[in-house]
Amino acid sequence: MNDHWSHKSDVVVIGAGLAGLSAARDLVAAGKSVAVLEARDRVGGRLLNHDLGDGQVTEIGGQFVGPTQDRILALAKDVGVETYRAEVPGENVYVHDGRSKRFSGHTPPDLLALPDMGIALARIGKAAARIDPAAPWKAPNALELDGMTYETWLRKAEITGGGVDLVNIFLNSAYGGEARDASALFSLWYVATFGDETHPGTMERGTGTTGGAQDSRFVGGSQLVAQRLAVELDGRIHLSAPVRRVTQDSTGVTVVSDAGEWHAEQVIVAIPPLLASRIVWDPLLPPQQDQLFQRLPFGTLMKCVAVYDKPFWRAEGLSGMGLLRGGSPIREMFDNTPQDGGPGVLMGFLGGKEWRKWAHRPARERRGAVLRSFAQVVGERAFETLDYVEQDWTAEQWTQGGPTSIAAPGVLTSYGEWMGRAFGRVHWAGAEFSPYWNGFMDGAVRSGQDAAAELLAQS
Amino acid sequence: MNTYTVTETAVINAPVERVWEVISRTDRYAEWVAGAIEVTEHHGVAALGKTYAERNRTVGPLRTNSVWTVKEIDPLRRRVDTGTGFAPLQQVTSIFELRPTVGRDGGAEATEMTYQVEYAIGLGPIGILINGFQEPGMRAGMRTSMANLDRLIRSEDSSLAR
Numbered sequence: 265m266n267d268h269w270s271h272k273s274d275v276v277v278i279g280a281g282l283a284g285l286s287a288a289r290d291l292v293a294a295g296k297s298v299a300v301l302e303a304r305d306r307v308g309g310r311l312l313n314h315d316l317g318d319g320q321v322t323e324i325g326g327q328f329v330g331p332t333q334d335r336i337l338a339l340a341k342d343v344g345v346e347t348y349r350a351e352v353p354g355e356n357v358y359v360h361d362g363r364s365k366r367f368s369g370h371t372p373p374d375l376l377a378l379p380d381m382g383i384a385l386a387r388i389g390k391a392a393a394r395i396d397p398a399a400p401w402k403a404p405n406a407l408e409l410d411g412m413t414y415e416t417w418l419r420k421a422e423i424t425g426g427g428v429d430l431v432n433i434f435l436n437s438a439y440g441g442e443a444r445d446a447s448a449l450f451s452l453w454y455v456a457t458f459g460d461e462t463h464p465g466t467m468e469r470g471t472g473t474t475g476g477a478q479d480s481r482f483v484g485g486s487q488l489v490a491q492r493l494a495v496e497l498d499g500r501i502h503l504s505a506p507v508r509r510v511t512q513d514s515t516g517v518t519v520v521s522d523a524g525e526w527h528a529e530q531v532i533v534a535i536p537p538l539l540a541s542r543i544v545w546d547p548l549l550p551p552q553q554d555q556l557f558q559r560l561p562f563g564t565l566m567k568c569v570a571v572y573d574k575p576f577w578r579a580e581g582l583s584g585m586g587l588l589r590g591g592s593p594i595r596e597m598f599d600n601t602p603q604d605g606g607p608g609v610l611m612g613f614l615g616g617k618e619w620r621k622w623a624h625r626p627a628r629e630r631r632g633a634v635l636r637s638f639a640q641v642v643g644e645r646a647f648e649t650l651d652y653v654e655q656d657w658t659a660e661q662w663t664q665g666g667p668t669s670i671a672a673p674g675v676l677t678s679y680g681e682w683m684g685r686a687f688g689r690v691h692w693a694g695a696e697f698s699p700y701w702n703g704f705m706d707g708a709v710r711s712g713q714d715a716a717a718e719l720l721a722q723s
Numbered sequence: 724m725n726t727y728t729v730t731e732t733a734v735i736n737a738p739v740e741r742v743w744e745v746i747s748r749t750d751r752y753a754e755w756v757a758g759a760i761e762v763t764e765h766h767g768v769a770a771l772g773k774t775y776a777e778r779n780r781t782v783g784p785l786r787t788n789s790v791w792t793v794k795e796i797d798p799l800r801r802r803v804d805t806g807t808g809f810a811p812l813q814q815v816t817s818i819f820e821l822r823p824t825v826g827r828d829g830g831a832e833a834t835e836m837t838y839q840v841e842y843a844i845g846l847g848p849i850g851i852l853i854n855g856f857q858e859p860g861m862r863a864g865m866r867t868s869m870a871n872l873d874r875l876i877r878s879e880d881s882s883l884a885r
Contacts (some may be wrong), residue, residue, distance in 0.1 A: 591760075632879035635752070639878070647878050 273299040276519045276528040278342050278507050281309020282705055283495040283693040284534030285669040286339060288500065294720050295503035300497060303506035303662040307494045310663060313485035314653055317569060320586055320602045321485040322335040322609045324567045324655035326705050330479030331482060332424025332460040333706035335373030339446045340392045340482060343492035351473045352599045354583035357641040361590040370472060377426025384418055388467050392455040397699040400453035401680040404444040409449035410677040417448035433587050434471050436595040437613035439670045457702040483603055511546040517689045532715045536562060549687060553611055556679035560696060562665025566614040566660050571651035575608030577600045577642035584610055586641030593618045594637035607650060610638050624658060655715050668703025671695040691715045725850055729861055730839040733869035738832040739821050743799045745876060746819055749775040755871040758768040769793045811853060816841040820882035838865045
């Protein structure tokens with residue numbers, strides 16, 4: 265084995281998304297030698313900027329941050345990435361069965377659905393408050409909640425079914441799926457994570473724009489945070505280095521990647537759980553942990569972005585934000601224009617069953633369907649695009665879905681306790697392992713920092 | 724049994740070839756035909772003698788399942804299908820006819836589309852009464868369908884990109 269192939273460091277971090285980079289940063293600060301191995305030829309994982317030209321970008325991966333997302337906000341500030349308010353002044357549009365209706369504030373103008381939604385929100389708030397974000401499987405009625413889908417649980421108190429449909433608008437982008445894909449326990453836990461140590465999670469914070477999870481965006485795009493971290497980690501990140509095998513024994517860990525072999529004292533694995541289960545482990549992962557990782561697949565999500573010469577909808581008093589029910593391919597859309605106001609960008613989520621319906625269709629037909637959804641919100645000038653971009657996260661080899669893991673009934677109560685449990689010299693990080701803002705950028709940063717702290721405590 | 728014919732005409736702002744291409748796709752009717760909620764079975768590009776099935780809205784919250792058979796194809800000119808599942812309407816025949824014309828800006832190629840539905844209703848005078856209720860809705864639906872078709876084709880036209 266030649267020297268170029270074989271390397272040594274105190275710690276190997278697998279994955280250069282926010283979790284891995286955050287972990288590496290703290291380890292380096294603590295004096296450890298660190299190698300970060302990244303399968304892609306870029307850093308950022310599920311954060312990805314799309315170049316609009318003239319130095320402007322729009323995000324085609326994770327992008328929003330908000331109050332109580334303390335870790336990502338502090339980290340971004342540390343690396344000099346500023347935030348700006350995401351919400352655009354103007355009226356939102358609610359589309360139901362092809363009819364568009366303008367509205368202000370957060371409440372869709374749907375008299376038939378609102379009673380259901382009110383009941384659903386009250387039940388969600390009450391049930392989520394009983395769940396410990398760090399151990400949802402210990403909730404008083406965990407077995408019952410984990411024995412049914414979220415849809416089954418929601419329908420127990422429905423009147424018209426409109427509440428489930430409105431919750432599904434949110435889950436379409438949040439899960440890349442629907443309420444029927446996840447267990448009730450997982451979904452209520454997910455809500456319980458929309459906070460921090462001093463602010464219990466609430467649905468309103470998770471779904472809200474100003475004051476909620478969609479409060480702000482990063483100047484220069486969210487991937488800039490990862491890129492700045494990469495600059496700080498000067499020379500420690502190895503791109504195009506997918507890890508194939510991890511071997512550990514009493515003397516250390518050997519990590520075999522396409523770009524070489526690393527010997528280390530400890531490893532932090534910061535990649536999606538399902539992909540972690542596909543690494544060759546020697547010895548094998550504890551079977552319960554392996555089963556858990558196999559049961560935490562990502563949803564199915566595509567981000568669809570249309571670019572215009574300017575955000576024309578703003579002059580018509582529209583915010584560009586739309587909620588669409590009743591078979592529309594896009595269920596939720598936003599004005600994704602860069603901070604300085606041009607070019608205009610509309611972004612919509614194509615997720616879950618709509619993704620299943622449209623992902624395999626010819627690109628021209630899918631683009632048309634997306635633009636027709638946009639047109640229902642901002643008018644038919646939506647057809648006059650400068651550019652149109654899709655980012656299908658299911659087609660990314662090193663993510664295989666998006667935006668986060670969803671647990672079906674039975675998973676959390678059967679295997680949840682194995683979630684972040686260290687395996688010998690191996691520690692786990694990733695947005696899916698966080699007790700707060702699970703699946704979000706903040707959860708990724710928190711999990712990376714916590715994994716680094718756990719590792720340092722053992723050293 | 725009384726027979727009825729409802730005809731609507733519209734200009735689609737696209738060449739006949741493109742309009743024909745879209746209306747020939749039996750899997751796409753839910754994208755533009757008013758009242759077609761979903762195509763439940765299809766055979767892709769329409770072929771003589773083959774069938775496709777839809778779930779349709781009828782009146783208010785009522786739904787029906789329909790099956791259509793392709794009866795006549797005169798490429799770029801005429802398509803005739805017969806449908807079942809629309810009781811009390813019987814012997815339902817849908818006819819699309821296309822003819823090249825000039826677009827609304829006076830220059831671009833466009834298509835004059837005639838959408839005709841023929842059907843029969845039994846039940847004597849009650850049938851006449853039923854038709855009095857349903858025909859205006861059918862007519863509006865046909866106009867909406869052709870407007871939807873025009874919008875669908877424009878939304879897929881990358882030449883609209885600036």
